[in-house]
Amino acid sequence: xxxxxxxxxxxxxxxxxxxxxxxxxxxxxxxxxxxxxxxxxxxxxxxxxxxxxxxxxxxxxxxxxxxxxxxxxxxxxxxxxxxxxxxxxxxxxxxxxxxxxxxxxxxxxxxxxxxxxxxxxxxxxxxxxxxxxxxxxxxxxxxxxxxxxxxxxxxxxxxxxxxxxxxxxxxxxxxxxxxxxxxxxxxxxxxxxxxxxxxxxxxxxxxxxxxxxxxxxxxxxxxxxxxxxxxxxxxxxxxxxxxxxxxxxxxxxxxxxxxxxxxxxxxxxxxxxxxxxxxxxxxxxxxxxxxxxxxxxxxxxxxxxxxxxxxxxxxxxxxxxxxxxxxxxxxxxxxxxxxxxxxxxxxxxxxxxxxxxxxxxxxxxxxxxxxxxxxxxxxxxxxxxxxxxxxxxxxxxxx
Amino acid sequence: xxxxxxxxxxxxxxxxxxxxxxxxxxxxxxxxxxxxxxxxxxxxxxxxxxxxxxxxxxxxxxxxxxxxxxxxxxxxxxxxxxxxxxxxxxxxxxxxxxxxxxxxxxxxxxxxx
Numbered sequence: 340x341x342x343x344x345x346x347x348x349x350x351x352x353x354x355x356x357x358x359x360x361x362x363x364x365x366x367x368x369x370x371x372x373x374x375x376x377x378x379x380x381x382x383x384x385x386x387x388x389x390x391x392x393x394x395x396x397x398x399x400x401x402x403x404x405x406x407x408x409x410x411x412x413x414x415x416x417x418x419x420x421x422x423x424x425x426x427x428x429x430x431x432x433x434x435x436x437x438x439x440x441x442x443x444x445x446x447x448x449x450x451x452x453x454x455x456x457x458x459x460x461x462x463x464x465x466x467x468x469x470x471x472x473x474x475x476x477x478x479x480x481x482x483x484x485x486x487x488x489x490x491x492x493x494x495x496x497x498x499x500x501x502x503x504x505x506x507x508x509x510x511x512x513x514x515x516x517x518x519x520x521x522x523x524x525x526x527x528x529x530x531x532x533x534x535x536x537x538x539x540x541x542x543x544x545x546x547x548x549x550x551x552x553x554x555x556x557x558x559x560x561x562x563x564x565x566x567x568x569x570x571x572x573x574x575x576x577x578x579x580x581x582x583x584x585x586x587x588x589x590x591x592x593x594x595x596x597x598x599x600x601x602x603x604x605x606x607x608x609x610x611x612x613x614x615x616x617x618x619x620x621x622x623x624x625x626x627x628x629x630x631x632x633x634x635x636x637x638x639x640x641x642x643x644x645x646x647x648x649x650x651x652x653x654x655x656x657x658x659x660x661x662x663x664x665x666x667x668x669x670x671x672x673x674x675x676x677x678x679x680x681x682x683x684x685x686x687x688x689x690x691x692x693x694x695x696x697x698x699x700x701x702x703x704x705x706x707x708x709x710x711x712x713x714x715x716x717x718x719x720x721x722x723x724x725x726x727x728x729x730x731x732x733x734x735x736x737x738x
Numbered sequence: 739x740x741x742x743x744x745x746x747x748x749x750x751x752x753x754x755x756x757x758x759x760x761x762x763x764x765x766x767x768x769x770x771x772x773x774x775x776x777x778x779x780x781x782x783x784x785x786x787x788x789x790x791x792x793x794x795x796x797x798x799x800x801x802x803x804x805x806x807x808x809x810x811x812x813x814x815x816x817x818x819x820x821x822x823x824x825x826x827x828x829x830x831x832x833x834x835x836x837x838x839x840x841x842x843x844x845x846x847x848x849x850x851x
Binding site: 437529530531532533534535536537557560561563590593594595596598599602666672673674675676677679680682683684686687688690691694695697698700 | 762781785788789792793795796798800801803811814815817818819821822825826827833834835836837839841842843844845846847848849851
């Protein structure tokens with residue numbers, strides 16, 4: 340139990356109700372895009388998404404009206420570019436219709452289907468059919484793919500859409516780096532992915548995963564055993580924040596759940612071993628009831644680390660009342676089909692919990708649109724929501 | 739299409755056409771169009787044979803279960819899909835109080851089912 344309530348530990352966060360305007364206003368949304376999403380470092384993938392030379396991933400970023408090519412070069416470096424051909428603006432890589440498109444070009448070159456212009460993995464325009472028919476002022480060297488700043492940390496791939504980011508990735512992350520120092524993300528890279536378009540503000544999505552007040556009610560179905568919990572280890576790192584959930588008990592050991600857990604312990608709701616030591620800052624007192632963490636890397640990347648598993652959520656802004664939710668669950672790769680089965684059981688239960696979590700989001704957006712209420716009441720345990728409001732609001736209000 | 743099962747698993751034959759589905763999307767769809775009684779009957783029958791099925795599929799390399807055993811594996815994955823509905827949701831074919839499952843996309847991971 341925290342000895343002092345969270346808000347008493349952080350009086351700078353205030354304790355008044357927070358306004359609803361940030362969740363509804365088109366103008367506020369436009370400012371968030373301009374002042375936050377087009378300037379800050381954004382998490383767009385893992386190194387394991389594009390492990391080999393010539394591998395690429397194209398990620399749609401609707402808020403920026405772009406799709407980003409992340410490509411691994413022959414020199415093993417990852418580079419990022421806008422997916423726009425310098426000829427007449429076609430998408431160099433045709434997307435498959437999903438939010439992410441994966442592929443590999445053995446020669447590590449990217450060719451646009453429209454007229455066969457070819458770029459290498461460093462973005463250089465290396466081939467233009469009928470180049471001699473272009474005017475003499477046309478210079479291939481000035482028409483490479485438009486680059487985007489990219490960097491990596493702990494296996495995560497991050498981009499920055501600003502022409503000149505004001506901070507390096509490490510400077511942006513600040514205390515988050517030390518917080519996770521030593522957490523073995525790269526030992527658990529087998530990822531299960533779900534996504535959905537949700538008609539709510541991106542911040543509503545993040546709010547939902549940053550408290551445990553909802554566990555006894557929302558998760559009465561999937562996590563009945565986790566209803567008795569407490570929170571601790573609240574920490575702020577500038578705009579970033581972290582909180583840990585301790586659970587008194589686990590889900591009841593039902594037959595299929597138990598069989599799955601015995602083959603491969605992949606569920607946060609069942610007792611597991613501790614395959615690795617946690618970083619110092621995570622479960623600092625080595626309490627046996629520690630469950631998992633909720634950490635938010637500003638603006639929109641949630642990293643939930645546990646023992647032997649971790650999962651992430653992202654809510655990408657699309658409009659003031661629309662977002663894209665991506666949920667990913669990371670485990671050590673199975674080595675047998677029975678383990679794959681066991682993982683699929685655990686991920687199915689977690690997927691269902693996420694369906695429970697996302698259930699209230701559109702109703703909330705619709706109800707707030709009524710204009711009937713102008714503020715939201717937050718309790719002490721909802722300190723992460725309060726920190727989120729302050730962090731976003733300070734950036735929107737600043738120049 | 740007949741779903742053949744390996745010898746010794748004839749008891750599961752009545753469930754094969756409905757539950758030997760190759761993708762999560764199909765297994766979710768079957769679950770949602772089931773009655774509570776269908777879910778219970780399938781759960782009881784599969785749970786009884788689960789250890790045998792998992793032992794058989796482990797004879798294959800990861801992701802490469804073949805032939806009639808693959809149908810069994812898909813049925814085991816259907817059990818994984820419906821187990822929470824029997825073990826937690828009181829045989830409700832839907833996840834109670836949830837986001838519209840039709841709109842959920844994914845799932846993918848590196849291992850084929």
